[in-house]
Structures are given as structure tokens and as C-alpha cells.
Amino acid sequence: MRIAYFDCYSGISGDMTLGAFIDAGLDKDVLLSLPDKLHLPQVRIEIKKVLKEGLSAAKVDVIIPTESEHRHLKDIEAILDNSDLPNKAKELAKKIFTRLAEAEAKVHNVSKEEIHFHEVGALDAIIDISGAALAFTGMGIEKVYSGTISIGGGQVKMAHGLYPVPAPATAYLLENMDIRFGPVKKELVTPTGAAILAVLREEGQCPPYRIKHIGYGAGTANHPGIPNVLRLVIGETESLLRTDSVIVLECNIDDMNPQIFPYLIEKVLAAGALEAYVTPLVMKKGRPGHLFTALVNIDQENEISGIIFSETTTIGLRRHKLERYKLRRKLLQINTQFGEVAVKEIIKNDGKTYCYPEFEACKKIADEQKLPLIEVQKILEAELNDG
Numbered sequence: 001m002r003i004a005y006f007d008c009y010s011g012i013s014g015d016m017t018l019g020a021f022i023d024a025g026l027d028k029d030v031l032l033s034l035p036d037k038l039h040l041p042q043v044r045i046e047i048k049k050v051l052k053e054g055l056s057a058a059k060v061d062v063i064i065p066t067e068s069e070h071r072h073l074k075d076i077e078a079i080l081d082n083s084d085l086p087n088k089a090k091e092l093a094k095k096i097f098t099r100l101a102e103a104e105a106k107v108h109n110v111s112k113e114e115i116h117f118h119e120v121g122a123l124d125a126i127i128d129i130s131g132a133a134l135a136f137t138g139m140g141i142e143k144v145y146s147g148t149i150s151i152g153g154g155q156v157k158m159a160h161g162l163y164p165v166p167a168p169a170t171a172y173l174l175e176n177m178d179i180r181f182g183p184v185k186k187e188l189v190t191p192t193g194a195a196i197l198a199v200l201r202e203e204g205q206c207p208p209y210r211i212k213h214i215g216y217g218a219g220t221a222n223h224p225g226i227p228n229v230l231r232l233v234i235g236e237t238e239s240l241l242r243t244d245s246v247i248v249l250e251c252n253i254d255d256m257n258p259q260i261f262p263y264l265i266e267k268v269l270a271a272g273a274l275e276a277y278v279t280p281l282v283m284k285k286g287r288p289g290h291l292f293t294a295l296v297n298i299d300q301e302n303e304i305s306g307i308i309f310s311e312t313t314t315i316g317l318r319r320h321k322l323e324r325y326k327l328r329r330k331l332l333q334i335n336t337q338f339g340e341v342a343v344k345e346i347i348k349n350d351g352k353t354y355c356y357p358e359f360e361a362c363k364k365i366a367d368e369q370k371l372p373l374i375e376v377q378k379i380l381e382a383e384l385n386d387g
Contacts, residue, residue: 001328001347004136005206006146006197007231011188014128016217017196019058020232021135022047024215030138031060034131037084043123050218052227057216062124073101073112079126085134086386092133092199100129100195103172125192132196139234140352145206146197148178154185167191173198184223209235242326246274247301251314252281254289261290264311271307272300295322331358336383338365338376343384355384 006012006020022028028047035043044063049056076097080090101112108115136144151174155162165187166174173194213234221228258278265276275295283289292312296304305317328347333340334355342358357380365380366373 001142001237002140003209003235003237004141004144005233005235006144007233008146008149010226010228011150011152012193012197012230013190013219014125014192015060015062016219016230017193018060018128018131019217020215020230022060022215023058023217024213024232024234026135026139030134031131034127038079038126038130039083040123043127045127052218052229053225055216055227055229057218057229059218062127064123073097073115076126080130085130086137087383088137089130089133092137093130096129096133096195096199099199100191103169106172107168128192129196136200143202144200146201148180150183150188151179151181152184152186152188153181156187170194183226186221207237209237211235242328243323246295246322246324247298248293248295248320248322249305249308250291250293250318251308251316252283252289252291253312253314254283254287256313258290267311268294268304268307271304273304334384336380341380356381357384
């Protein structure tokens with residue numbers, strides 16, 4: 001499993017996060033093309049290498065025009081929905097913005113829909129959050145962990161006056177995270193950085209992992225004696241391939257009405273079989289027959305064997321234990337242009353994630369929409385995997 005570890009010994013911000021992803025291997029063009037994908041031609045991104053107290057790091061600057069527009073959450077969501085970002089990145093970016101808006105709403109005792117201040121709607125925040133979402137989904141990262149987060153100290157100037165570090169919304173976003181004050185009396189964790197962590201970060205301790213890539217993202221300020229960088233470590237916790245053991249049950253049948261086989265398959269699958277299928281055979285004396293096969297978990301062997309004996313004419317079953325490799329997968333419900341669809345998400349051995357709509361869901365849509373089933377499958381696979 002591919003993980004990311006955020007080492008926030010000098011805090012975290014949106015631009016530091018983007019720089020860390022670039023330094024850890026994210027293609028620069030992915031980020032440089034982000035304004036075009038968001039249809040924000042007035043925004044420009046610059047990426048360069050800098051030294052922070054002798055440590056090389058990537059510095060990402062978002063160049064934006066002076067603006068007075070204070071966007072609401074729905075305005076941000078409209079920008080993301082109308083963008084050319086992959087669907088997974090869109091949804092993740094919206095989730096981060098929602099979390100940020102909820103924290104600000106809690107501070108001001110209003111609904112998240114009423115929030116309309118600069119921190120949520122600024123163009124640089126849109127770039128930072130959508131860029132982080134694009135990097136997370138595009139680099140095949142499954143889980144994010146962090147250590148203790150240095151938040152700085154002192155006070156931060158806001159629209160309504162001076163507030164102690166961490167700023168009010170940042171404090172809410174850092175709930176359930178380990179923090180420490182220092183090492184400087186400045187704000188080291190921005191609301192944008194905290195929101196990214198709040199959504200991506202897993203609870204609990206980071207598991208052991210093998211380091212694959214390390215990236216450093218530079219902040220703007222210089223702290224004498226302390227490199228103002230975010231360290232991002234990309235690692236693998238174990239192989240993407242999984243192994244398990246199953247029991248194969250099989251029998252040859254040549255004296256049963258073959259119309260029973262579909263019913264038998266449905267029945268053993270309903271009882272928990274992992275797979276069931278029928279293979280045509282030519283048996284002794286040239287008689288046509290069928291090989292019935294069921295793959296079952298060890299603890300289901302007796303129950304499914306009983307079903308096979310009671311529903312068929314066989315008088316014997318062969319069994320053998322089988323070791324198998326399998327890719328990581330999980331079942332999800334994902335919103336698509338056809339509504340919510342059951343989807344199987346699979347992580348291939350190249351670390352990339354692919355989604356496949358379940359056959360029954362496609363069949364139902366085809367019937368309801370009066371479309372060819374194969375067309376529904378192609379449309380959904382393209383949408384779920386961004387073409």
C-alpha cells in the first residue's frame with residue numbers, strides 16, 4: 001500500500017504541500033496546467049528550487065491578481081464542478097473546502113453556506129487545495145499520516161484583530177492531532193494546510209514502511225537555524241498484491257438437466273461462494289457433460305458442499321486447496337451522470353487505481369435509460385477513470 005507521511009516539523013501550508021509533492025516526484029506540468037484546468041486564466045504558477053538553511057526544497061508560488069471577490073462555498077464548488085479536473089480530485093477538493101468552511105462557520109457561529117471571507121474564496125487557496133487533491137489522487141496514495149505538528153506561537157493578525165496561534169479556524173481543524181508550540185513565534189500552520197491534513201490524514205500511528213520518495217516543500221518565510229520546509233515521505237507499507245487460500249469444489253455431471261446450472265450458481269453465490277462457473281466437457285463414451293466449479297472460503301466448505309449435493313445429481317465432490325494472488329479492491333457507491341452507482345475500485349500493481357462499474361448496476365441503467373448495455377459500461381468506465 002502506498003502511503004504519504006507529512007513531517008510537519010516546521011508547520012504546513014497549502015504552498016508547502018504543493019512544493020513537497022513536486023519535490024517527491026509529481027510532474028510539474030500537472031501543477032502548471034492547473035489554472036487552465038480550473039478555467040482561471042488570470043492565475044499563474046511558478047515553481048523553483050530554493051535553499052532553506054542549506055536544505056534544497058521546491059517553492060511553489062501562486063501569482064494572482066489583486067481581487068476583492070469574497071466567494072461562498074457554492075461558488076468554489078461551481079469552479080471545481082466546471083473544471084477539467086478528474087472526478088476523484090474534484091470530489092476530494094470539495095471535501096477539503098467543505099471542512100475548511102465548517103471550521104470557519106463554527107468560529108463565526110453561522111452556517112458553512114454563509115461563509116464568504118477571503119480565506120475560503122481566495123484564488124491561491126483554490127489552487128492549493130485542488131492541487132493537493134490532484135497530487136494525492138494522481139500519485140496513487142491510499143493513506144496519509146503525520147507526526148506531531150509544529151504550530152509556531154505568538155499572535156496572528158486577522159480581519160477582526162490579533163489572535164493567538166493557532167488561529168481559531170486552524171485550531172478546530174487540528175482537533176485530534178498531536179501538536180507542539182514552536183520552534184518560532186510565528187504562525188506555522190495555515191487554515192488551508194490544516195484543512196488538507198484534516199481530510200487526508202488517518203487517525204493512529206503510521207505503520208512501518210519502505211521509503212520510495214522524499215520531497216521538501218518550502219514556505220515563504222526564513223527562520224534562522226530552522227529550515228522552513230514541509231517534508232513529505234512517500235512509502236510502501238507492503239506489496240499491493242494480496243495472497244489468500246481458498247477451497248475449490250468441483251464435480252463432473254452428465255445426467256442432469258443443464259437448465260438447473262444457472263439456479264445452482266445463484267444459490268451457491270448467495271450462500272457466500274467467491275465464484276461459481278460451468279465448463280462444457282466431453283466425458284467417457286463421448287457423452288456431453290459439464291464441470292461445475294465453486295471457489296469457497298474454508299469456513300463455507302461444508303455448507304456449499306451440502307447445497308451442491310442437494311441441488312445436483314452428483315454423488316461425489318473433488319476438493320483441493322488453492323493459493324491465489326489478488327489485487328486490493330473495495331466496493332464503493334459513487335455519484336455519476338446516471339446517479340449513484342455501485343463500483344469496484346481496484347489498485348493495480350503499478351499503484352494506480354481503476355474503477356469498474358458493477359454489471360448489475362450497468363444493466364439496471366441500460367434498462368431505465370433505454371441504452372445499449374455496452375454503451376453504459378463504456379460511458380461509466382470513462383467517467384470513473386477520467387477517460
